Structure formats: structure tokens, C-alpha cells
Amino acid sequence: MSLTYRQPGVVLTDRRFTVPLDHDDPAGETIELYGREVVASDKARQGRGPDLPWLVYLQGGPGFGANRFVGRQSWLDRALDEYRVLLLDQRGTGHSTPANRQTLPLRGGPAEQADYLAHFRADAIVRDCETIRAQVTGGAPWTVLGQSFGGFCTVHYLSAAPEGLAAAVVTGGLPSLDAHADDVYRAAFPRIERKVAAHYARYPQDVERARRIAEHLLHHEPVLPNGYRLTAEAFQSLGILLGGGEGSHRLHHLLEHAFVRTPGGSALSDAFQEEVQGLLSYAGHPLYALVHEAVYGQDERPTAWSAERVRAEFPQFDAAKALAGDGPLLFTGESVHPWMFDCDPALRPLRETAELLAARTDWRPLYDRERLAANEVPVAAAVYHDDMYVDAGHSLETARAVRGLRTWVTDEFEHDGVRAGGPRVLDRLLALTRDEA
Structure with missing residues (x-):
């Protein structure tokens, strides 16, 4: 049963989902995902919430749960002007099934723990998103906002399941497609x-x-x-x-x-x-x-x-x-x-x-250059000029490999620009996806 409650300016609903640990074995072990649904209070009062398009937020990391905002803080203020937002705790983070020193021994020894954690990369996170999207949107594509590692996940999304995306926005998170x-x-x-x-x-x-x-x-x-x-x-x-x-x-x-x-x-x-x-x-x-x-x-x-x-x-x-x-x-x-x-x-x-x-040597490729070169999803990315976390040169090389991707290269912000810049960063990137800037 979903729990709905309020903060200043927003209506929140706790959402929980069950997904396979290994999406290649859908009948096998499952884990739980948690997401916090956020709708602007005025839109909820007007009964407009169910008609709003969805935006799902993929946090940076890896290993961090989604932002815990109070009310309409930071970029969320801009998003709530037109979206119903899902702040998703990626697998293993936040209120999703945890993976830490206390819980991992339930898997067995180090070898079993490492095999378990091999399922916690961008490919599994995107398949989680596609598994829950039908429950959240009724099957309609949604917009993804990927910050930092969330941007890595977003580029994999464009490679693996672009049909699930209405648009994609990346902040400080365009990865190299092939760098070791x-x-x-x-x-x-x-x-x-x-x-x-x-x-x-x-x-x-x-x-x-x-x-x-x-x-x-x-x-x-x-x-x-x-x-x-x-x-x-x-x-x-x-x-x-x-x-x-x-x-x-x-x-x-x-x-x-x-x-x-x-x-x-x-x-x-x-x-x-x-x-x-x-x-x-x-x-x-x-x-x-x-x-x-x-x-x-x-x-x-x-x-x-x-x-x-x-x-x-x-x-x-x-x-x-x-x-x-x-x-x-x-x-x-x-x-x-x-x-x-x-x-x-x-x-x-x-x-x-x-x-x-x-020491592991069986990692799967994460990015499909051919599909990215044929991309039809509106996508925009903020590239911070001398980002300490993600190399701007690598990001711009990837941007050239994704058909239609528009970049905003700026030294006004550091890696946390989408948070520190309040609504401005998200507003500009959404405008770029719509050819309005």
C-alpha cells in the first residue's frame, strides 16, 4: 500500500517495486526498489497530477540514494512546473534493498558477494527502470534526468532502451564510451x-x-x-x-x-x-x-x-x-x-x-555506438568546463557520438551544478531538448 503525505509545496507518495536481481533470470531472486513520487501541491489540488508526464531522476554515485529534498528545493522546483517526478533509489541504495557490510554476508562469502555486486552497474539500473516504467507511467515513455553516474546510466539507456525515453537530460555525466x-x-x-x-x-x-x-x-x-x-x-x-x-x-x-x-x-x-x-x-x-x-x-x-x-x-x-x-x-x-x-x-x-x-574480467559492454549514432531521443547535456569528476574532453567526444545531442559547456558551475544552480540548469537543458535555446 502506497503512503501519501505532504511537505511545503509538494505531495509525496512512497512507491516500492520488486525487480529481478538478475534480469536475465526473471524467475530468480528478486530485490526491492524504492522511489519517492513528488507532485506539486497546486497541481494535486487541481486534480492534474495523473495527467502530468513523468521525469525519473537518476542520482550520481554509484552508491547514493536519490536526493532527500524538503519541498521544492533546487532543480526539483523547475521539474515540478510540468512533471510528476520519481526520485528513484537505485538498487542497493537508500530505501532499496541495501548492500553493505551488515547485509552482504547474507549472500555468503566474498566470492558470492562479488557475484551479487556485479549486478549493480548501469545496465542493471536501466533494466530496473524499464521494469518499473510500465507500473509508473502505464507504459508511456518518460524523461530521465541523470546526474554524474546517473548520466552514465542515461547514456546506457539511450544505447539499450531508447523506446522508454521521451527525452534525456544529463548533468556532469557524459562518460567515455570506450575508455578503460x-x-x-x-x-x-x-x-x-x-x-x-x-x-x-x-x-x-x-x-x-x-x-x-x-x-x-x-x-x-x-x-x-x-x-x-x-x-x-x-x-x-x-x-x-x-x-x-x-x-x-x-x-x-x-x-x-x-x-x-x-x-x-x-x-x-x-x-x-x-x-x-x-x-x-x-x-x-x-x-x-x-x-x-x-x-x-x-x-x-x-x-x-x-x-x-x-x-x-x-x-x-x-x-x-x-x-x-x-x-x-x-x-x-x-x-x-x-x-x-x-x-x-x-x-x-x-x-x-x-x-x-x-580482478573481474567478464564485464559486458555498456554503450552501443551504432544505436547512439542513430539516436532519435531529444537529449541535452551540461558539460562543466573543468569538471574534477568527469573529464570534459571525454564528455565532448561522447557528445559527438550521440546523434542530436546538444551540449551546454559552461564554467559557471562545478560538478554539482544541477543542485547549486537551482532551477536554472534544468530549465536550460530542457529548453535545449526542445530546440528552444
């Missing part, structure tokens, strides 16, 4: 270095602060209150903040209160440690770490901890080497490394499972 994970990270580390340089140019006082913290961690390696082992490498990974519009400012405010004087001398402050553990812990989104590199797998080559291997090609990111000289400490960005499964108590029980996924 190694290619992705070789393009990523120079972008990350540029973001770090820009941060230090804005906040030059942070150069010494970051060096001091890293020096402390190289000699002490404290354990945070939640059990996270804070190494210099883990500290560097806070650079993931620099991919968001407010990230540089957030990182600066974090660094400026790192130390406090105690009777035993200078120590990392409780406030700093509390904030850091919240930023670094994967307890709320373990799938991000487990299948992050798997989303790039498309052939018989394993991902084999690609970010860790490629990082070695950029020695300037080595904390010990940086501290031995007088250069700045470089933060890192959106990458997953094997040491995270040692540092993070939410990931430690899953280390062997992660190793098996990194």
Missing part, C-alpha cells in the same frame, strides 16, 4: 592538481596548514572516534570536496581549526576529527567504494585498482615526497584505493570482496 579505468584516471589526476592549485591560490594560508596536518599524520596515524584510521593518504582524499561549487571554502574552513593546544601539546581537535570522519566514512554509501571502478569495466581487462596504480605515475601526489621538499601537499579527488578498505571500519569486512571485483 586507467584512461579515466590518467585524465583525472592532472585535473585534480589544477583544482588543488586553484584552492591554494584562493587560500594560500592552507599550504602550510595542509603540510602540518600531513606531517602530524605521517608520525601519529590517529584513530578517529568511529574507528577510522586517519593516514596522510586518507587526509589527502578530502580533496574530493574541490569538485563541488562550495568545496574549496568547505576545505578551508576544515583546515583552519585542525589543531588545538592541550596539556600534552598540540593535537588534532575533536571538532576537526568529527568533521573528517563524516567526510571520509563510507558507512552510508559503501557501494561507492565497492563498485566505483567497476562502472568503467566493459571488456576482459580487470580494473585492478586502477586509481591506485595510475596514481603512482604522478609522484607529486606522494605525501612523504612532498613533505621532504618545500612544495605544497596535493590533495586527491574522486578515486577509490585499496587502503580505504583498511582505514574505514565500514569497508574492512568487504576488502576481499573488493579485491575480487577489481
Whole structure:
């Protein structure tokens, strides 16, 4: 039974769906998906809700549930002007059947867990969407808004089931159609270095602060209150903040209160440690770490901890080497490394499972160039000029491969533009799909 309730300006309905774990075995094991249906209050009062076209939102990640908005926040405000919206928790996330250190042992050992998680990529997510679309829309095609990894899913949707789409909108998420994970990270580390340089140019006082913290961690390696082992490498990974519009400012405010004087001398402050553990812990989104590199797998080559291997090609990111000289400490960005499964108590029980996924060699191709070249679905994409998370060069190459795809290339926003830009980003992209801009 669906539960309907209200927030300011919206009427919400909880929706639950049952889908096969493996869509190639529809009579086999099933999992549950959760979606939150959102309709503008004024349209619900007028009885117009059932007549509205549908927009389904695919969140970034992998491994994050859909945004939990309050009322008509961010891009949702624009969407509700003309759509009934389904905020879908992709399989394994949010209120959908969970996949984490507590639930995965129900599958069996690491081998069984890895086989289970192999069903949590874009291809399965799109087949989930097609399975539930008939229940949601009565079979009518819907519009998809894909943010970041949700954009990867959207491009697969255009490859695999374009008949299900009335239109497609992608924000910061046009993937390379054929790059191996190694290619992705070789393009990523120079972008990350540029973001770090820009941060230090804005906040030059942070150069010494970051060096001091890293020096402390190289000699002490404290354990945070939640059990996270804070190494210099883990500290560097806070650079993931620099991919968001407010990230540089957030990182600066974090660094400026790192130390406090105690009777035993200078120590990392409780406030700093509390904030850091919240930023670094994967307890709320373990799938991000487990299948992050798997989303790039498309052939018989394993991902084999690609970010860790490629990082070695950029020695300037080595904390010990940086501290031995007088250069700045470089933060890192959106990458997953094997040491995270040692540092993070939410990931430690899953280390062997992660190793098996990194070694896997049976990934299916995700994108069909021929179908994309013949695309007839109206599609538009925001490409952020120097996006730290998704390479703009890769995105533009893909845009040229999708017939009719219109791009909006901008440096006004970072990777989180669809959220930070409020209604403007979605409004412009919808206009592009309609040849109105």
C-alpha cells in the first residue's frame, strides 16, 4: 500500500517495486526498489497530477540514494512546473534493498558477494527502470534526468532502451564510451592538481596548514572516534570536496581549526576529527567504494585498482615526497584505493570482496555506438568546463557520438551544478531538448 503525505509545496507518495536481481533470470531472486513520487501541491489540488508526464531522476554515485529534498528545493522546483517526478533509489541504495557490510554476508562469502555486486552497474539500473516504467507511467515513455553516474546510466539507456525515453537530460555525466579505468584516471589526476592549485591560490594560508596536518599524520596515524584510521593518504582524499561549487571554502574552513593546544601539546581537535570522519566514512554509501571502478569495466581487462596504480605515475601526489621538499601537499579527488578498505571500519569486512571485483574480467559492454549514432531521443547535456569528476574532453567526444545531442559547456558551475544552480540548469537543458535555446 502506497503512503501519501505532504511537505511545503509538494505531495509525496512512497512507491516500492520488486525487480529481478538478475534480469536475465526473471524467475530468480528478486530485490526491492524504492522511489519517492513528488507532485506539486497546486497541481494535486487541481486534480492534474495523473495527467502530468513523468521525469525519473537518476542520482550520481554509484552508491547514493536519490536526493532527500524538503519541498521544492533546487532543480526539483523547475521539474515540478510540468512533471510528476520519481526520485528513484537505485538498487542497493537508500530505501532499496541495501548492500553493505551488515547485509552482504547474507549472500555468503566474498566470492558470492562479488557475484551479487556485479549486478549493480548501469545496465542493471536501466533494466530496473524499464521494469518499473510500465507500473509508473502505464507504459508511456518518460524523461530521465541523470546526474554524474546517473548520466552514465542515461547514456546506457539511450544505447539499450531508447523506446522508454521521451527525452534525456544529463548533468556532469557524459562518460567515455570506450575508455578503460586507467584512461579515466590518467585524465583525472592532472585535473585534480589544477583544482588543488586553484584552492591554494584562493587560500594560500592552507599550504602550510595542509603540510602540518600531513606531517602530524605521517608520525601519529590517529584513530578517529568511529574507528577510522586517519593516514596522510586518507587526509589527502578530502580533496574530493574541490569538485563541488562550495568545496574549496568547505576545505578551508576544515583546515583552519585542525589543531588545538592541550596539556600534552598540540593535537588534532575533536571538532576537526568529527568533521573528517563524516567526510571520509563510507558507512552510508559503501557501494561507492565497492563498485566505483567497476562502472568503467566493459571488456576482459580487470580494473585492478586502477586509481591506485595510475596514481603512482604522478609522484607529486606522494605525501612523504612532498613533505621532504618545500612544495605544497596535493590533495586527491574522486578515486577509490585499496587502503580505504583498511582505514574505514565500514569497508574492512568487504576488502576481499573488493579485491575480487577489481580482478573481474567478464564485464559486458555498456554503450552501443551504432544505436547512439542513430539516436532519435531529444537529449541535452551540461558539460562543466573543468569538471574534477568527469573529464570534459571525454564528455565532448561522447557528445559527438550521440546523434542530436546538444551540449551546454559552461564554467559557471562545478560538478554539482544541477543542485547549486537551482532551477536554472534544468530549465536550460530542457529548453535545449526542445530546440528552444
